[in-house]
Amino acid sequence: MSVFIVNEVRKGLYLDSVALMRLSREVAGLPGVVEAALMMGTPANRRILAEAGLLAEEGANAQGNDLVIALKAESREAAQAALHAARARLDRPRAATGEAAQWKPRSLRAALRARPGATLALISVPGDFAAAEARKALRRGLHVMIFSDNVPVAQERALKEEARALGRLVMGPDCGTAIINGVPLAFANRVRRGDIGVVGASGTGIQEVTCLISEAGGGISHAIGVGGRDLSEAIGGLSTLMAIDALDADPGTRRIVLISKPPHPDVARAVLERVSRSAKPFTICFLGQKEADLPPNARFAPTLKAAAEDALDGRRISEGFQPGVSVPRREGVIVGLFSGGTLCGEAQLVLASQGRRVASNAPVPGSEPLASAGASVDRILDLGADEFTRGRPHPMIDPSVRDDMLLKALADPGVAVVLLDVVIGYGAHPDPAGHLASLLATAAPGHVPVVASVTGTEADRQSRSRQIATLERAGVLVAPSNAQAAELAFALCRA
């Protein structure tokens, strides 16, 4: 094999030796190049070039202020191409500072040094480590939001007790949504600020209620998540009670909405006792509970939509809603494919209240477990549940995880209607409606009709109206709220 050695000398160009070593490595990696070195032409460097068998006559005559490009290549063409590439690299413009790496703190300690005024830590680490991180934050005087799930219940209890002693709030574990002082945390929406405070053990429940209130002209003071287990017997509503204290004391909050699955009866009693000691009006939405024995300053709301309406002092949301298209009623079951767990629960309750038999992987009171359900029962699935998200992204982040099930349902002659939720806002997919529309375009014509609602606001980056328009263009019947979508799905079924 013959080798070609090429030297070129650039006068009056100085580059740092480390920068030149990097360039040398880049050039040496080009096709057909055996070895390459870019060096300032000092005597010591010329000796190194000679020892590496890279020095030709031009290079040997270089001076200390000259930059030598020295190449050894398998062919003249390869050498010329590499020389050309080396020149281009020497002459390329420097990156502006803005494009360079930015430091991000890796520890709470460093983050607090960079932001000494911070008052809240959002923790999203694997569940085994979340409690330890939360404790560190609490001991540094921070309130804590724990996005992580899989935190042992005993740790949750201990954390919340420590937090209560320190006068700090723990939101979570498994808290997906909060809006504090107008700042959305994790999965939340850009809602109007106002005087309605929300306390919720459910992420999409908080999203649906705050969005419905905001789109109807109301506003949110704070929305405090407490985690799905807070109202269980083991935790005893520790965070819910503290959140009520905080909103009760907040002059910017006029009324308070409470959202949860049905709490343990003892916990419900304690929470409602606390509610009774407040001078502010409360809306209580224990989804799945028909009624509750409420103090005089509280009213019961059976659905998220009803909770939003009550918080708006009885203003109706999209009253007399009629879908723009008339679709013939069909026989068969309703298949619901939900990304939001509480939206899935609300849909089950609405359908059950209309007399439908409903089954779910996350059944609410009145629904059956999926495994034992027959073929004539509506299947309303929570695709954000653990069994569907293990090792995969949550459907709110990546809606494609429901694609297969959706295509199957669309082609199923036993299905009357497919019912969906579309959740937008921070953390959610940039265009979930667009994704659905492109999927529906691939379905066979005459497929099962699709009913959906969009949980979000006009101010969200995905824009509620744009999402609705995209869905409608794709033939989806869009209802103004999740509860109304379930009602519409029911209306499309032949009894």
Place this chain on the structure above:
Amino acid sequence: MRIIEEANREAVRRLFDGDPVLVDVAPAAELIPSLGERMLLHAGPPIAWERMCGPMRGAVAGAVVFEGWAPDLEAAEALARSGAVAFRPNHDFGAVGPMTGMTTRSMPLMVVENRRFGNRAYCALNEGLGKVMRFGGNDAEVLARLAWLRDVLGPALGEALRASGGIALKPLIARGLAMGDEMHQRNVACTSLFLRQIAPWLARTVSDRERLADILAFIGGNDQFFLNIAMAMGKALTDPARSIEGSSVVTAMCRNGTDFGIRVSGTGDTWFVAPVEMPQGLYFPGFSEADANPDMGDSAIVETVGLGGFAMAAAPAVVGFVGAGSAADAAVFTRSMSEITVAENPEWTIPSLDFAGVPTGIDVRLVVETGIAPAINTGIAHKKPGIGQVGAGVVRAPMACFTQAVRALAERLGVT
């Protein structure tokens, strides 16, 4: 917890209170009386001949010939293998050495005195770049240069330093940081500042003009001359911070080409050891990763006092060994080291970070908690004996050293 915090404050206070002054150069045997015949000090934690890497063996053979314990390299290797040479770490004798870190009786050592605490630390003279003993070089040229250091440079520098009354190193480093040195890969500013201070004293004490010219040219022609001074300084600063009960601050990091070892203040002289890692970096023409020996040397003592990789922001070009080489990349290195350190040095500051102090006092707990291993700027030796330096780069201290140290400290403090 409070015991640890207070102990760490004390450790860092001692680091910051130190007043290191370069006072002398003298033969090792005079400075370290316990450094006996057929005893050889090396870089890193303790290691026997059998486990030594190629360049370390090469340097050992060269040093044995240099001391006259064997007539040639082959005989020297046989002697070393036979167990007739005692191998001990520099750190156990108040000394440090770069890369292979050879220290033997007749080698001249620089002396840095910590005038606040009265302790002294030693390091050999820097041999220059290219084929040198610290990178495993051992041929006639290498040994001839060592002889010149022993017979000419060492005595002359010693006399000049004694005449000068010593050169205070803290202010010199402060200025070097502002001039773009991080004191591990980059020492051009500090070498120049040192030369500027010592030159008049050399002129007064060296009567032979040619000899004086040789000495000035040798120091001035070696950008890394100051590295060995910075290392002795690092050792002089860290030794008073040793053995503070409860402290989780690192007092030494070093490598012998096979193992990486750290010492922690609260656990005394125990070495926490793990296999060394391979530096990430760039290579001289004709060499590649395939030629590289794993990480080596006591020079990580400069990172232990907040310089080198910890002061990367002062020397942005150095970060080019592992990344794009932008000033912002360099700043990220320094800022991430601040996540594993207890304090910032109020006297050694970095202009481009709005004069933030270099992050100092590595806390083994923070290293384990954040998963951020200390970054060390380093040269890369050829893995075969006798060849020398082939590149330079950045290496991470192995995490296992720090997890062991945390466990040992917890055990000692009765924390379970």
